[in-house]
């Protein structure tokens with residue numbers, strides 16, 4: 315029934331890194347494309363090593379990924395897109411949605427969305443100096459949804475391959491409700507297929523959006539999928555019995571844990587990564603905070619290894 319629907323994993327800096335993406339893809343193979351968390355220029359106009367590592371083609375081999383860039387002007391874009399091109403990628407995503415003041419005050423993310431002059435220069439450069447298939451991920455505006463109603467008139471002049479809209483303002487960060495009606499409104503104004511992003515936790519959420527936008531068939535999911543790795547299976551109508559599901563989760567967890575252990579030699583880093591993983595994964599257990607508490611408290615990797623199995627026993 316949903317065979318013509320496309321599902322994308324949202325980029326979550328620190329969470330959906332190459333280790334997670336690769337495990338998820340090899341284990342489930344159900345996500346159509348994985349959007350890599352943004353790369354940006356840091357101190358000394360350089361991309362941070364952790365972001366570069368996440369982007370390296372050898373770390374993404376065999377996984378359908380789309381790199382994302384966060385910039386404030388055409389100069390930054392040229393450098394970032396040039397690096398992405400050099401690595402051999404044919405797709406690129408422009409971040410016009412990062413809500414954090416550290417980015418927006420420097421004219422990046424939603425800050426760039428607000429500045430039509432800089433945005434025009436960035437888009438002109440991106441489409442004229444490179445030959446990427448370009449997608450854009452954007453929000454409603456910094457504080458006011460009127461921004462995006464005006465800005466789509468500028469954006470629609472460019473041949474984006476994909477329009478991904480998360481209908482929240484930057485001021486909302488990731489709280490409050492995503493405005494699905496605004497998504498429906500823009501979808502009809504733009505008359506282009508858009509990807510819906512924001513708070514998809516169940517098949518019912520999709521149905522509600524499809525009710526507003528008949529024919530909607532492209533979805534980007536972040537936190538919902540981190541919390542429930544079988545969410546897309548469920549949306550597609552697959553059912554699991556309790557025992558089968560628990561075994562799958564145990565195996566997926568093992569895959570993630572082993573992959574982090576081989577990617578990071580330092581136990582402290584592995585522990586931090588596993589804590590991040592469990593901060594969402596614990597939500598699929600009946601008592602998330604009770605499940606996560608001993609894992610969060612673990613001060614050594616050995617302690618983590620001692621406490622995590624209990625989660626699977628009392629699920």
Ligand SMILES: Cc1cc2nc3c(=O)[nH]c(=O)nc-3n(C[C@H](O)[C@H](O)[C@H](O)COP(=O)(O)O)c2cc1C
Pocket residue numbers: 324325326327328329350351352382409411412451480488511512513514534535536537538
């Ligand atoms: C911790 C965190 C990190 C994020 N990092 C990025 C990022 O690097 N690039 C981006 O476009 N969005 C980023 N996002 C936003 C998500 O991609 C997504 O738009 C948002 O979480 C809403 O979708 P969801 O409700 O399905 O999670 C981040 C969100 C969170 C919570």
